[in-house]
Amino acid sequence: MSEYVNRLIEKRLERLSDDLRHTESQIESCREEDKRLVQYREELFNERDELRRELK
Secondary structure (H helix, E strand, O other), rough: OOOHHHHHHHHHHHHHHHHHHHHHHHHHHHHHHHHHHHHHHHHHHHHHHHHHHHHH
């Protein structure tokens, strides 16, 4: 019985480990997307400022 329980625990730990790796990968993807969005926002602000200067 204890061998069976140990095997169940091992399987569960493997699944949790896989889930954790997947989650970490998603977090990294979100960080990269966030960097792209911040850069894009800065480009838009710069473009806005440039247009304002041209209008003056």
